Each structure stands twice: as C-alpha cells, then as structure tokens.
Amino acid sequence: MFRKILIANRGEIACRVIQTAHQMGIRCVAVYSEADANARHVQLADEAYLLGPAPSKDSYLRADKILAIAKQSGAQAIHPGYGFLSENEEFAKACAEVGVVFIGPPVDAIAAMGSKSAAKAIMTDAGVPLVPGYHGDNQDPAFLQQQADAIGYPLLLKAAYGGGGKGMKVVWQSSEFSEQLQSAKREAQNGFGNDKILMERYLTKPRHVEIQVFADGHGNAVYLAERDCSIQRRHQKVIEEAPAPHFSPAQRQAMGEAAVKAAQAIAYQGAGTVEFLFDEDGSFYFMEMNTRLxxxxxxxxxxxxQDLVKWQLLVAAGLPLPLSQDEITIDGHAIEVRVYAEDPDHDFLPATGKLTYLRQPEQSRHVRVDTGVVQNDEVSPFYDPMIAKLIVWDENRDRAISRMLRALDDYRIAGVKTNLSFLTRLLEQPAFAKAELDTHFIERHKEALFAPHQQETHQAALLAALYLQLQQGDKQPGLDPWQQVSGWRLNEAATVQFALKSGEETHLVSLTTDQSPMLAHYDGEQTEVSARLNGDELQANLAGHRLKVRISQSNEQLSVFFKQQRYDFVYQTERQSRLDDDQAGHGLTAPMNGTVVAVMVEAGAQVSAGQTLLVMEAMKMEYAIKAPAAGTVSQLYYSAGDLVKDGAELVAFDADQAE
Incomplete structure (x- = not known):
C-alpha cells in the first residue's frame, strides 16, 4: 500500500480523499492556487505546495508542476479527484512515465471513453443501445446543420470531450442551430481544450440513471447498484439518490450487467460510472462513461x-476488489443535494463572496456533509460554485426525504446567495415525493418552484431589531442614564428605533424598552414582545407565539434564518436619504463576476428585442446578454477577454421610442 499520495484537486473532493487516506495511514500532499492558500484541504493535508495564480490553467491544470511536486515530495501516487486532470489521458500517461501511480483507470481506457463519439462506437459494438445522433469527426458547421435537420428536433449538442453540462445546448428548431453550435463550441474549447461537438436526439421525458462500476487488475468487475440523477439544472445534477425509485431488481441487473460489459470492453480498472437515459417504457440508452469518481x-x-475512495486506493495498489458481486448488498435509501452559491430565482447565476456565516447540520450516521470550505472562506469566480454536498440516509425514501428537509433547515449560510431554500422547495414538491422524476423536472414544475413564496420580511425585521436591541442592551456598569444607549428619555417611554433595509425597502421597528414585555411598533402594528439571546440563537415571544431563529451579523449586515428562508438586512444607523435615481442608467449590466468571451455587435448597431449583444462566462458557463427591446447600441465598454465585476455596465443601450 502507498505511504504517501498527492491529491491533484481542491475543495470538498480533496478533503474527502484526505479523510480516507488518513484512516488508512497514508500521508497526503495537497496542492493549491494563490486563491486557495488558506483552504480547508490545505489545512487537512500533511504538507501542501503552491501551484500558481488562481485561474485553473495556471494552477490545477498545470500537469508539469503537479508531477514535479509529486517527485519532490516523495508521493508514490496521485489521486486526481474529479474535474481538472481526472480524465486527462496525457496526464495519466505522464504519471506512468515518471514512475508515479495514477489512481484511476489505464490510459487506454481513459482514451476510449474520453471522446463521447468514440465511446458510443464502442458501445455499439458491445450491443448497448444508443440514442439516434451524429458522433462523427466532420465538424463543418454546414454539414452539422444538415445532420441536425436529418436527426430532427429537439436536438442536444454535447462537447465530445466534456462533462458536467458544459458545452451542452438544446436546440429546439433549425433556425437557432447555428448560434447554439457556436456557443457550445466556445464552452467546449474553454472548458476542455477541444471544441468537437456531437449531436443526439433530445428525449423529452427521460430519467438519468447511472451505474457505479468497479474493476481491478485481476479480472474482477462489479456494479454497486444505481443512482437516479434526474433532478438537474443547466444539465448539471442538483439532487441524486440511491437506489433509483421505482426501479425493479430486473432493471437493476440488466443495466448493471450492461455497465460491467462496457467496463470490461475497455479493460477498465478502478471506479467508473456508466450513465444511461432511462425512458418511460423501461428502455435505456447509453450516454457516456465517466472514468473517475x-x-x-x-x-x-x-x-x-462501502468506502469507494478506499476501493480506489486498493485497486491502484494492485489489490483485488474487496467484494464480489453477490456480496454487495443494498440497505435503505440515500439522498444527496448539492449546496451551491447561486441565485435560483435569476437563472441560477453563480454567486461570489465571503461566507460570513456558516452553520452545518450536525453529522451522524444519518447525516453527512462533504465540504471544502469553512466560515469566512471566499467563493471565487475561478472555480465551481459548489459549497458542499449534503447527504442523508434512512430506512426508506420517504423517511430520507424528511431527514433531508430537517438537515436543510439546519444548514445556514450568509454572505452569498445560495440554493438552500430552492432545494427545500424541490424536496417538498408532491411530484418528488411520488418519484415522478425526469431530467426536465425543474422546468416542468417551474410555476410552483419559482412562484413568489410567502415573504414574512416585516416579522423578520422585528426579529432582527430584537437581536440588535439585545446585542446593544448590555449596559456597562457605572454609566448614568445620560450615557446609556437604551432609549431612555426624560419623562417619556424609553424607545429605540431601528431602520433595517431589505432590497429597496426600509423597515422601521420601534421598541419600547422600559417595560416587560417590550412593546414593538412595526408595519403599522403594535405587539408585545420579549426575547432572549444565546449566541446566535434568538428565542422570541411575539404576542404569545414562541419561536427560535438564528441570526448572523457581519458589520451592518444581518441575516435572519426564518421558516426555511434567509432574510437579509442592512442595519442603518441613520435614516436613509432618498435613493439616488441618477444611479439608474440606461445600460445593460453584468449579472455576475466573469469574463466577456464574445462581443456580437458594434457600437451604433440597430438591434431587435432578444438579440444577443455579448456573451459572458463565469465558472465555465456562458450567459448571453440580450437586448431588452428593439433599439441602438450606443457604446460598448468591454471587449472579448476582459474581466468584469457584478453590476458593471457592459453596454449603453437606447431603446426605440414607441410610436
């Protein structure tokens, strides 16, 4: 067994590998970018080496530096995690050339599955059914348009060397094919260094079911049940569960045996996942094989x-699989959600910023949190915005859903926008409880998922005011009433007023503090209130309604975690003057931090409503900035390649005047 390994990755997967390696007595070497100098995986490792600047191409994708560090540190093997270099055949080959074990499949297996088009050819020979499409090498746009028209619409464009939804576009009609092809090719080139695209007919109501396979160097290969990953946004998974609901033992065996056959066809070793589209009639179609964890x-x-990272290390060390197929059993039901820094209500735009407050659910045999961050870490625009994976287990699916909802309620994050409330809404959908799953679940239920949820901002503002009063109400002994800030007034009731701004609205809350219970005036109401503060937990009694909420404060920013929602306020020490309307310009602003990758128009251009003006990229995903109406582009402030900040004005735009 290895004595020391290097983890060529970051974030939660690096922490995950370190955890198992340490349990096995293996020392760990971490690598990090300048942005990750104080990251959790760096702190957990036995030693760590700086790779370079924050961008992945200058750090985590520098295979030469990683190999040099492996030799310098004496690491005997490299675990690539997932993403970055995990499915890079050249990196795996380079590891072998310098005498370092690559903890993954053989180079030939990576090469065989690295191209989705080549993989589909192998699956055809193996007798695994495929969705109709084009997987060839001819990438001439006119030829691809002809092929697309022949296959029919809707059509799915996929990066041949990609994954994770990057370089993937749905084309609904022939007229939009050219623009979507260009966008898919750009994303593929930026994300994977290869812009080859393949095309498939787009199934309208499939489930995404995948099989976990494992093989060793002794001829053994097994499958470890299946996972349903149908709940997705932007073709990236949001909720995963195992085993797949409404999946019969016969279906599990058929799909599992097909997956093992696929692995054996390429002499596979290590952990792999064979992904299928599972149609309503019970048929399944091969999508791709991911040659990694x-x-x-x-x-x-x-x-x-089973500990799959342990299995990886055993197989990489030349040992046989720990279990045979008939020794693998399934117990209970597990659900995983991905906690992202993003804004679900604005097309899931990635969010960046500091995690000023972070409280995770308590971990147990039922609840697990895989994360690479701690409080006060930065979510940067350079890497994937996933904060953590929250996983629960229970005896059956219904109890696992209940367990997950409670865990989500206990997960509290402030400082950046997150999808925690959205995840709760997903799990509370009746269709999810009934396991009516397909890859269009979010779109199919968007009216319920994105309906304006009941806001209790006024009551949250009252709770924030009580928190502030208790924070400020610790009188220093020896001060006379003239020196205290408790709201004391000569011959008048002691009253303190708090101005709390939420968005564009300011909530005024007055507390009469010289009586018990206190008297609160807010939103035109008068209520008797009392409260007690224990750390960040506020225990309040609002006219007989007793409740507990958590509140975080960072300078003048307050976040109230109340009824599965987070209410953010700015505590204003002085009355806010009227908003400066002059700040509201007539331009189009950046929806997030990112890079301009393409400018589609010139200054002075006349454009129609919905026309793409420029394209931004953040976290390897593209976003089109489109004209809100017919009009004129009077000025462009950025060029392709420029970095822009959230809210920066990109385009000066003058809408045509209505007749």
Missing part, C-alpha cells in the same frame, strides 16, 4: 456501506 458517490457509499 463521481460527485454523487456518497449516496452509493451510504446504501452499500
């Missing part, structure tokens, strides 16, 4: 009781 591997671990 998957993000969602914990749900498989929870139902099988």
């Amino acid at each position: 998957q993000v969602e591997h914990p749900v498989t671990e929870m139902i099988t009781g």
Whole structure:
C-alpha cells in the first residue's frame, strides 16, 4: 500500500480523499492556487505546495508542476479527484512515465471513453443501445446543420470531450442551430481544450440513471447498484439518490450487467460510472462513461456501506476488489443535494463572496456533509460554485426525504446567495415525493418552484431589531442614564428605533424598552414582545407565539434564518436619504463576476428585442446578454477577454421610442 499520495484537486473532493487516506495511514500532499492558500484541504493535508495564480490553467491544470511536486515530495501516487486532470489521458500517461501511480483507470481506457463519439462506437459494438445522433469527426458547421435537420428536433449538442453540462445546448428548431453550435463550441474549447461537438436526439421525458462500476487488475468487475440523477439544472445534477425509485431488481441487473460489459470492453480498472437515459417504457440508452469518481458517490457509499475512495486506493495498489458481486448488498435509501452559491430565482447565476456565516447540520450516521470550505472562506469566480454536498440516509425514501428537509433547515449560510431554500422547495414538491422524476423536472414544475413564496420580511425585521436591541442592551456598569444607549428619555417611554433595509425597502421597528414585555411598533402594528439571546440563537415571544431563529451579523449586515428562508438586512444607523435615481442608467449590466468571451455587435448597431449583444462566462458557463427591446447600441465598454465585476455596465443601450 502507498505511504504517501498527492491529491491533484481542491475543495470538498480533496478533503474527502484526505479523510480516507488518513484512516488508512497514508500521508497526503495537497496542492493549491494563490486563491486557495488558506483552504480547508490545505489545512487537512500533511504538507501542501503552491501551484500558481488562481485561474485553473495556471494552477490545477498545470500537469508539469503537479508531477514535479509529486517527485519532490516523495508521493508514490496521485489521486486526481474529479474535474481538472481526472480524465486527462496525457496526464495519466505522464504519471506512468515518471514512475508515479495514477489512481484511476489505464490510459487506454481513459482514451476510449474520453471522446463521447468514440465511446458510443464502442458501445455499439458491445450491443448497448444508443440514442439516434451524429458522433462523427466532420465538424463543418454546414454539414452539422444538415445532420441536425436529418436527426430532427429537439436536438442536444454535447462537447465530445466534456462533462458536467458544459458545452451542452438544446436546440429546439433549425433556425437557432447555428448560434447554439457556436456557443457550445466556445464552452467546449474553454472548458476542455477541444471544441468537437456531437449531436443526439433530445428525449423529452427521460430519467438519468447511472451505474457505479468497479474493476481491478485481476479480472474482477462489479456494479454497486444505481443512482437516479434526474433532478438537474443547466444539465448539471442538483439532487441524486440511491437506489433509483421505482426501479425493479430486473432493471437493476440488466443495466448493471450492461455497465460491467462496457467496463470490461475497455479493460477498465478502478471506479467508473456508466450513465444511461432511462425512458418511460423501461428502455435505456447509453450516454457516456465517466472514468473517475463521481460527485454523487456518497449516496452509493451510504446504501452499500462501502468506502469507494478506499476501493480506489486498493485497486491502484494492485489489490483485488474487496467484494464480489453477490456480496454487495443494498440497505435503505440515500439522498444527496448539492449546496451551491447561486441565485435560483435569476437563472441560477453563480454567486461570489465571503461566507460570513456558516452553520452545518450536525453529522451522524444519518447525516453527512462533504465540504471544502469553512466560515469566512471566499467563493471565487475561478472555480465551481459548489459549497458542499449534503447527504442523508434512512430506512426508506420517504423517511430520507424528511431527514433531508430537517438537515436543510439546519444548514445556514450568509454572505452569498445560495440554493438552500430552492432545494427545500424541490424536496417538498408532491411530484418528488411520488418519484415522478425526469431530467426536465425543474422546468416542468417551474410555476410552483419559482412562484413568489410567502415573504414574512416585516416579522423578520422585528426579529432582527430584537437581536440588535439585545446585542446593544448590555449596559456597562457605572454609566448614568445620560450615557446609556437604551432609549431612555426624560419623562417619556424609553424607545429605540431601528431602520433595517431589505432590497429597496426600509423597515422601521420601534421598541419600547422600559417595560416587560417590550412593546414593538412595526408595519403599522403594535405587539408585545420579549426575547432572549444565546449566541446566535434568538428565542422570541411575539404576542404569545414562541419561536427560535438564528441570526448572523457581519458589520451592518444581518441575516435572519426564518421558516426555511434567509432574510437579509442592512442595519442603518441613520435614516436613509432618498435613493439616488441618477444611479439608474440606461445600460445593460453584468449579472455576475466573469469574463466577456464574445462581443456580437458594434457600437451604433440597430438591434431587435432578444438579440444577443455579448456573451459572458463565469465558472465555465456562458450567459448571453440580450437586448431588452428593439433599439441602438450606443457604446460598448468591454471587449472579448476582459474581466468584469457584478453590476458593471457592459453596454449603453437606447431603446426605440414607441410610436
């Protein structure tokens, strides 16, 4: 067995590998970028080496530097995690050339599955059914348009060397094919260094079901049940569960055996995942094989009781698989959600910023949190915005859903926008409880998922005011009433007023503090209130309604975690003057921190409503900035390649005047 390994990755997967390696007595070497100098995986490792600047191309994708560090540190093997270099055949080959074990499949297996088009050819020979499409090498746009028209619409464009939803576009009609092809090719080139695209007919109501396979160098290969990963946004998974609901033992066996056959066809070794589209009639179609550990591997671990990272290390060290197929059992049900820094109500735009407050659910045999961050860490625009994976297990699916909802309620983050409330809404959907799943679930239920949820901002503002009063109400002994800030007034009731701004609205809350219970005036109401503060937990009594909430404060920013929602306020020490309307210009602003990758128009251009003006990229995903109406582009402030900040004006735009 290895004595020391290097983890060529970051974030939660690096922490995850370190955890198992340490349990096995293996020392760990971490690598990090300048942005990750104080990251959790760096702190957990036995030693760590700086790679370079924050951008991945200058740090985590520098195979030469990583190999040099492996030799310098004496690491005997490299675990690539997922993403970055995990499916890079040249990196795996380079590891072998310098005498370092690559903890993953053989180079030939990576090469065989690295191209989705080549993989589909192998699956055809193996007798695995494929969705109709084009997987060839001819990438001439006119030829691809002809092929697309022949296949029919809707059509799915996919990066041949990609994954994770990057370089993937749905084309609904022939007229939009050219623009979507260009966008898919740009994303593929930026994300994977290869812009080859393949095309498939887009199934309208499929489930995404994948099989976890494992093989060793002794001829053994097994499958460890299946995972349903149908709940997705932007073709990236949001909720994963195992085993797949409404999946019969016969279906599990058929799909599992097909997956093992696929692995054996390429002499596979290590952990791999064979992904299928599972149609309503019970038929399934091969999508791709990921030659690495998957993000969602914990749900498989929870139902099988196996440590898949340990299995990886054993196989890489030349040992046989720990279990045979008939020794692998399934117990209970597991669900995983991905906690992202993003704004679900604005097309899931990635969010950046400091995690000023972070409280995770208590971990147990039922609840697990895989994360690479701690409080006060920065979510930067350079890497994937996933904060953590939250995983739960219970005896059956219904109890696992209940367990997850409670865990989500206990997960509290402030400083950046997150999808925690959205995840709760997803799990509370009746269709999810009934396991009516497909890859269009979010779109299909968007009216319910994105309906204006009941806001209790006024009551949250009252709770924030009580918190502030208790924070400020600790009188220093020896001060006379003239020196105290408790709201004391000569011959009048002691009253303190708090101005709390939420968005564009300011909430005024007055507390009469010289009586018990206090009297609160807010939103035109008068209520008797009392409260007690224990750390960040506020225990309040609002006219007989007793409740507990958590409140975080960072300078003048307050966040109230109340009824599965987060209410953010700015505590204003002085009355806010009227908003400066002059700040509201007539331009189009950046929806997030990112890079301009393409400018589609010139200054002075006349454009129609909905026309793409420029394209931004953040976290390897593209976003089109479109004209809100017919009009004129009077000025462009950025060029392709420029970095822009959230809210920066990109385009000066003059809308045509209505007749």
